[in-house]
Amino acid sequence: MPVSSRPLRTIALRLAGAVFVLWAVATLTFFAIHLVPGDPAQAILGGPGSQASQEALDRVRADYGLDQPLVVQYGAMLGRLAVGDLGTSYSLKTPVATVIGGQIVGTLVLAALALALAWLVAIGLALWSSAPGRVARAVSGGIELTAAALPHFWLATVLIAVFSSALGWLPPVANGAPSGLVLPVVTLAVPLAGFLAQLMREHLLGALEQPFTTSALARGETAIGVRLRHALRHAAIPAVHLSGWAIGYLISGAVIVETIFARPGLGRTLVRATELRDVPMVTGVVLVVALVYVLVTIATDLVAAVVDPRLRTAREGR
Incomplete structure (x- = not known):
């Protein structure tokens, strides 16, 4: 060809x-x-x-x-x-595309912020767990495992009880202000951060055993410099590939989070439409979520090819 x-x-x-x-x-x-x-x-x-x-x-x-x-x-x-017609909502008597257009931005903002926070936490945990010493590795590993196992509804309840009811620092429901985003974003980000950190830690430790790490140390690179400039780049590639799945995971988690925090978005819209058997609305929301997942998966493949030129070379050689 x-x-x-x-x-x-x-x-x-x-x-x-x-x-x-x-x-x-x-x-x-x-x-x-x-x-x-x-x-x-x-x-x-x-x-x-x-x-x-x-x-x-x-x-x-x-x-x-x-x-x-x-x-x-x-x-x-x-x-x-x-022909691109999502139909008209049975319950709202409004075109489904109009309803989704008014709700999707809030859900995507919530998912994007949660993904960014999850990445920051995962990178921090992965770097910590790769540091010399068994204590750091054991503690960070325990944090990763615990975070990944936390269910959204339980974490949301605990965060509201601590930071809203007990301390009064943050609102328990969406109020239109940035402060209303904090608890929903943290609720979505923490379990994902634990999963990404576990994945990155294994690949980071493997990268530190590769010959390029020894060469970098021989050239005078510091241990932290090697982890940041060389090993972390290789460890991030599997996590980048999973970011497409992560967006789908976050949007599905938004169904619970938006309901608990009374935040407008596709999650609450989907729950309400399912209760009412609003077939056009349910189908439209799920299709839009699937389309977002497909687009993000393609984007993550492109990002992975930039991070790891070997992937781009392999595709060009096909």
Whole structure:
């Protein structure tokens, strides 16, 4: 295959993979939401408490195609998605794209800040655990393991009890100010930091045993200089690759965190839409999250190629 066609083939494969992921997510979401007990027609008429008549329910089902076989409804959904139409929310009577556009920024800001904090903490723990001495390695390893095992709902409850109720330093719910972001960001970042730190520590210790480390020390580099300039770069590559997964992990965690801290975002929107069996809203939110995951995964591959030129060379040689 000509060299000039290789980038085109890579792009085509990426696009095909992205389309397949989005189709699979839409399909699984559509059939899963139909397993939830309840009637979507009730959501359209204001929820279970609307006391809508049977005649009104039948009319709504006919208007929205809910009286059609499930396969027909599925085909209609795919047809709308193919032209970029996410549909209209059953419960809000608003285009799904409009609702998501108003909520996605808050969730992405929360996820991005949590990812940045997780990286900072993970790098600090990895450098500490790679320092000489068993005590530092044992203590940092214990912190990493504990942090990675903490569930979001428990950590959020403890943070609110300590920093809001007991000390009064931070608000327990979102208040529109930067201070309202602190506890949600920490809640999301701490478990991820523990996981990333464990991954980076193993690769950092392995890098310190490589010949390039000995050569750097022989040239007069200090021990901390070797870890920062050489070993850390190699240890960060696996964590960079996992950052795409981390964004998906953080956004899924936002479902819990946004609910606990009463913070507007896709998480709370998804929970509410699922309770109401708002199929277009649930499908739209999950699809947008999947699209963000795909885009971030592609971006992390590019960043990894910059950090480690060997990856770029390997791709060019295919």
